[in-house]
Amino acid sequence: MFYKSKKWLKTGLIGLASVLVIGGCSSGNDSDAIEVFSNKSESTEIYKEIIKDFEKENPEIDIKLSAPPEAETVLKTRMTKNDLPEIMSIGGNATYGELARAGVLHDFSGTELEKQIQPAYIKMVGDLVGEEKEGTFGLPYATNANAVIYNKDLMNELGLEVPETWDEFIKTLEVAKENDITPIYFTLKDSWTGMIPWNSIAANSAGEDFAEKKNAGKASFQEEYDPVADKMLTLLEYGHGKNFDYGYADGNKAFANGESLYYLQGNWAIPEIKKVNPDVNLGVFAMPVTNEPSENKLVSGVDVLLTVSEEASENEDVMKFVEYMMNDERAQKYIDDQKAFSALEGVYQEDPVFEGIKSNFEEGQLTSFPDHYYPSGMQAANLIQEFLIKKEKEKFLKKMDSEWEKVQNR
Structure with missing residues (x-):
């Protein structure tokens, strides 16, 4: 877990x-x-x-x-x-x-x-x-690994292929929405679940050495994480409308029963989904965060x-x-x-x-979880949950910096 x-x-x-x-x-x-x-x-x-x-x-x-x-x-x-x-x-x-x-x-x-x-x-x-x-x-x-878990049957029904770039990913979300299928089943009642897309986006756009630079006073959330925050808000537009009403267990059940095209989770969710519906046809792929396929790495x-x-x-x-x-x-x-x-x-x-992420492991297209390097007392998941509710980006990024520094200076 x-x-x-x-x-x-x-x-x-x-x-x-x-x-x-x-x-x-x-x-x-x-x-x-x-x-x-x-x-x-x-x-x-x-x-x-x-x-x-x-x-x-x-x-x-x-x-x-x-x-x-x-x-x-x-x-x-x-x-x-x-x-x-x-x-x-x-x-x-x-x-x-x-x-x-x-x-x-x-x-x-x-x-x-x-x-x-x-x-x-x-x-x-x-x-x-x-x-x-x-x-x-x-x-x-x-x-x-953090991944996009997808319903293969719905993917085929919509005539979609696994996206390799951010723009292609957003296009698949639009197609699902146009066909009255929930693109992403969010479970943000449990704040930690917001870290799944956050880590995928941040790892591929804010740099692997962010924590080191932050501790050295050479980087900040306000400077490096602005596009991360923007993309989080973009994804939120493709939820089910009650993104903060349901938790992880609810999401496992809903996704197992075909209630969305995508589910942003880790590999640990697969057994839980299968418990609900052993016959569900699943696939996974690394979230394509950039528009350059070779730069999109799997967060592991x-x-x-x-x-x-x-x-x-x-x-x-x-x-x-x-x-x-x-x-x-x-x-x-x-x-x-x-x-x-x-x-x-x-x-x-x-x-x-x-199968969809096997090549990432074989070819070393991997990057680590950014939040594993955040100070443990920072409570990043709760701060991100609050941001997604209030959508006050500048205030949020400033608070991420101040909370980091507060923990480090204890």
Whole structure:
């Protein structure tokens, strides 16, 4: 989940007391069990299955899986209490960077485990940590992608082909609208869903080095993000009229039932859509943000990385489970279940629904999630949601700058 991890963007009043601890098949005392902490509720079942297999092969080792709501908050709180889980399965975002810089994570640099990973993803997590602390403090495991999910039957009915430029994309939206078909099913009641088109547009038009320049005082949202904001407002014109009344679950159901041509989501939505309608005929493509096809890249990032607390790194049983997870067979099993992509060399997602973005991975036409480099306390999703409601572009861009600086100066 999530592009980031999307659950981390959801707000709520769930306290630490509600932390969900899900046992594997352990028969031992939980106090002696190795904890695997996950930020993704969607992956709970596949983790339980993998843990069960591991414990069967290693009966002397007990594993417990914890998947708490508000996982990012829980993890930061536990870090302040010097109580980090032994093994963490978390997103590749700013929080990971904070943990790595704090020196509480094991460095996998130069290990055989690191060598299994595609270099592009090693670089992505390295950029999150920054130059001040060199090392690979997490192993990219599963990756995700923002895409335009489309209904193939509706596409054929309208006589449309997959667009390769921004102008062609807008033309397909117009054709759908003219034929009384909702072009895009927005689910902006859940603010994080606005980050899907935002990241696609920003990554392909504001530059991959924006965060670095912003922190150096050499860039601003007001200067670089004006066209991003304009394109977001353009897309909003092609929604269903109640763009802020429905959330992610509503959108999955509606899109599965053929209520729109496009759905702007990540690969994680595919299993949820298929649960509603297993027969829906889906395809995906990278949003064409510019009018130069060769410049349009697929936004892909580290959805899951595996890391180990520095204190637990000497525990052979801990490393044994990490090595078990990093086996190609387990990596394949995980991405097949989650409809994700693998960060490991030689492990591929073969589901035909992803045919439209396969070449992006093969040819390296990839770029990372811009918001993974935004300060974690900035609450960008909420600011963007507010902008899309009020449509006050200049005020919004100025606020994005000020909120960034406010968090950085704490």
